[in-house]
Amino acid sequence: MQNSPKSSYDLIVVGAGAAGIMAAITAARRGKTVLLLEKLSKIAAKLKATGGGRCNLTNTLSNEDFMARFGREGKFMTPALNALDHKALIAFFADIGVESHAPDGYRVFPVSHSSVSIISALEEEMERLGVILVCSARVNALEHDGTKVTGVSTDTQTYAADNVIIATGGLGYPQLGAEGDGFELASAIGHKVTELYPAMMPLRTKETWVGDCRADTIAKVEIRIDLPKAKNIRAHGDLIFTANGIRGPVVLDVAREITPLIEKYGEVPLLINLTKGLNEEQIRSHIKNEIYKNPEQSVLTHMMTLLPESLCRSLCTLAEADPDTGFNKLPGAQRDHLIKLLTWMPLTVIGHDGFKMAMITRGGVSLKEIRPETMESKVISGLYFCGEVMNLDGPCGGYNLQWSFASGYVAGHLGESV
Missing domain, CATH: 3.50.50.60 (FAD/NAD(P)-binding domain)
Structure with missing residues (x-):
């Protein structure tokens, strides 16, 4: 040159x-x-x-x-x-x-x-x-x-x-x-x-349980911002949990929308579909079929047909559900809570590492x-x-x-x- x-x-x-x-x-x-x-x-x-x-x-x-x-x-x-x-x-x-x-x-x-x-x-x-x-x-x-x-x-x-x-x-x-x-x-x-x-970056969450799920990448999730003026903002892609938050392609995409909102509100609530777009009815039907095929197996085993074990255990903890019991033996409120978490799991973004x-x-x-x-x-x-x-x-x-x-x-x- x-x-x-x-x-x-x-x-x-x-x-x-x-x-x-x-x-x-x-x-x-x-x-x-x-x-x-x-x-x-x-x-x-x-x-x-x-x-x-x-x-x-x-x-x-x-x-x-x-x-x-x-x-x-x-x-x-x-x-x-x-x-x-x-x-x-x-x-x-x-x-x-x-x-x-x-x-x-x-x-x-x-x-x-x-x-x-x-x-x-x-x-x-x-x-x-x-x-x-x-x-x-x-x-x-x-x-x-x-x-x-x-x-x-x-x-x-x-x-x-x-x-x-x-x-x-x-x-x-x-x-x-x-x-x-x-x-x-x-x-x-x-x-x-x-x-x-700053945009296209990892995010930190209020929830600490994410650190227990670092070993797994969750494919094809959907993230929505759960704020009235941002309801239409969503992103799709793979999600990775970190020691103190979330990263991965879907997070990189949505971070550009979230960082200004953090400055404005202090924290930003998210809803995350973990099951490749399945809705509540479809998840119930899936679980029902799994129970029909394997009625003696545990809640954890049935959930693991959808998600990795570490994440399934964390969701059971959030729903106060015993992962080792049968799905049909859970109280109705716990079953409903688990289904809702599989459909739209809440997370709260509270920060990032800046530029x-x-x-x-x-x-x-x-x-x-x-x-x-x-x-x-x-x-x-x-x-x-x-x-x-x-x-x-x-x-x-x-x-x-x-x-x-x-x-x-x-x-x-x-x-x-x-």
Whole structure:
């Protein structure tokens, strides 16, 4: 990679993550001179870690379904996804030598299942295009004349450019360099930054019995938030109990909704279906059939046809039911309680470990001040945003990475139609 910078460029990109790299490549392919500044010693630290290092690039949902998973702000992505949807992103990587596939028909990975292959290909493409990369370069300020950007200043130098793209990410995973630099740069020139919350992370619960169930993963659960104004918020996926709470894909998905509610209410009640969507009537029928086949077996044995032993024992304790007695010998209230727990088990979230355990950030530069067709600032001309620095975040499953690449692609066109 070239690393001998000059003083003036067509474009300066601040932040060499997925969004910033895509923006730099896009602009360079259009004949622009590009300087890419990264404060860490290497590029793409967070991209390297994504998907456990396997790099879940995107998913195969339609654009409409994809945007719906981002909530009410999702429609902002329409121009970007029209320009670079998952099919176009797959084609982009194939063009630079990285083949991908969707083993489960949904999540798209490089065939290598290694983020290193993605990063290497992106580095090679930037070098081919003549993108100037400078690492260990922290941008301290945006230079401007009040109406348009004129460049950036680092600890050691000022670089001139008529266009600047902020692609610094959020606050999640500070060990990978996230410090909120972009929020400060945007605020300093008058942009509004919404409240920031950690998202996609484990959660802590009031209930301590969860620590007895750490050995087991519960597949295909549904989580609902049991608050009047959040009744429609739900997530599906695998659940893992921890020493002091819950984690797993379903928790990562719903955490982005829960962290603002914790700040507001102090604790957030959840209802969790543990039985792959079975309702109360279906569970009663299942248990009845098990009793018919094995009338002498215990409550615990019958419950273990649905869930692991450790969790079954904990549910029996919650229902004050003897796990070693026959199901039909339990008092009616205890039987009903067990059935209800199997259908919708209550848990109460009381906290989390903050941004140090958060994969992404909820909140960011206000979308109302950014043009979705170009990603250009409405506050000052020549300034663009892409990726997580904006107030738009989605669940796990390739959503946030697809958005980073798509927004970077649009921003890299520097205001020209895509």
